[in-house]
Amino acid sequence: MDLYQSILLGFQTCLQPINLLYCFIGVLIGTLVGVLPGIGPGGAMAILLPATFNAPPLSTIIMLAGIYYGAQYGGSTTSILLNIPGEASTIVTCLDGYQMARQGRAGPALGISAFSSFIAGTIGTLGIMLLAHPLVRMALKFGPPEYFGLVVMGLVILSFLSRRSLLKSIMMAVLGLILSYVGLDTIAGQPRFTFDIDELFNGLPIIPMVMGLFGVAEIMENLEKAIQGSVFKTHIKGLFPTLKDWSVSIWSILRGTVIGFFLGVLPGGGALLGSFVSYAIEKKVSKHPEKFGTGIIEGVAAPESANNSGSCGAFIPLLTLGIPSNVVSAILFAGLLIHNITPGPLMLQNRPELFWGIITSMYVGNVMLLALNLPLIGIWVRLLKVPFNRLFPMIILFCLIGVYSLSNAIFDIGVMIVFGVVGYIMRKCDFEAPPLILAFILGPRLEQALRQSLLLSNGSLRIFFERPIAASFLGFAVLLLLLSFSRYARSKRGEVLKDD
């Protein structure tokens, strides 16, 4: 099947009324969670996952994906009007977006944010379409050693790109690996770390873990001090950017799109990394870098396009290699598994309608988001006025219902509470949760690939160096580690010398 036919098949599938409905629900909820601080797309997806058990698999994934990229649109509204990023990936939008709002230009800021998101989402979707086939062809040649190398490289890149300490990120990834080994060893059939608790024989449940680490922990942190801030009192007019606005921001949008897309493909990249890098690059290439942060439209256009194309790029490793690159794609991974679909190269061969349906739905979702964001902006602004003390009990309630309905077990609620406390303490100690969750998801695959590789080679580690793809992945991972450790050692030596 060529690309043209594949795209047609995708549109044919995703334009069915049921899928359109789920797509609409997804982008609507996504925008909502993006607008409301305190709950992210990961938490919202995890909450809704149990509600999709009886829905068709494609509709489920279309809805969950819609929540992800919808949240990127919604997050910018709070950044611009409230100076509070609805999502981490819209932090940079605050810098110029809020300043524009203060200068009475909230309309053009919100408008360019929606349009640049749409343009980037569209180009990002095209990028996935073009890259999917070659990547799948490559992935089909992968054996256990290549997968082992890929997973190791993914985990190292994720730690390398962490916002905080590299060592702490690796520690969390290793802890995630340990947690992933709770349950029955699928190869030897031996229970590990189950302590005769029946519920642990199937391993720790991922959804309560995610809800605890992200949802409950976030709320606990917000409860310490209520979120301060008020909606900027300005009449929002002129949502459509002027020709002058377009002429100064179009190149920023295109640069942001390309940067965001390729950084989104990286493990741990997603929407966040691209938004920061694109802003930094815009500042570098600008003729007036000193104006960044004072309310210029390029400062909104670049990160907004980057976070949307980044969220598209994040789907590539999941759909083509079967490797989730961030927490959100890990939840999508879990969603597909629940419906007995294993994401990866074989998905394109065995379920092309599903594969292309998901990809084309992103384009349809982007059109819906444009329609949702511009005319309904007043409603989103009004939602921001819901006080946190009324909002957080609802979020907790959704978490509880979502977790309980997974298997009607109180045990799952217990797991969510425990990981909520763990996540809260992790935040206080500057440990990041994404490496833990990704390692938890990839742990069993890593172990299986290692065991199979060593069985193939009769216990010789040379198999990883004799196969070029595996060797390149592992070589790159080692290089990154060496680079990071030398940087770490240099900075520590600097600190010691300074202290002396």
Place this chain on the structure above:
Amino acid sequence: MRRLNVASYIFLMGIAVWVGYLSFELGVGHLELMGSGFMPFLASVVLFFLSLLVFVTEVRKGKEEGGHSIHWTDLEKPILLVVGLTGYALILKTFGYLITTFLLMFFMFFMTGPKRWRKDIVIAAIVVILSYVIFDNLLQMQLPAGIFQVGW
């Protein structure tokens, strides 16, 4: 909050030792035939040495810096939330969704907002009934009825 960081490294080292011991008991095996404990053992060794490294680095710094600041008064509401949720998990099966969730919602509204208990009771009741209709009646999620079989 350096003390909290240091405590977390010691805790992680303890976890690593414990996991290492349990993995060793499971059987580490050898490269040709890896035992069930091989990967967890390897992971525990890495975790131990990394924790030790950051622990030593933190101790060598020798001054109070880094980490977030926590004031005990800030912890009051997060702790109350955890207590409330734990209580909820303990009595949910016995008293059923409607009664238990109503109590939890009232508790959460009351602990954070201005103390208007009548208003909080009404809002908690509305939220619980609406959520029950949506999730149990419409989405067929089978929420627990409890020993009093409250529900419809």
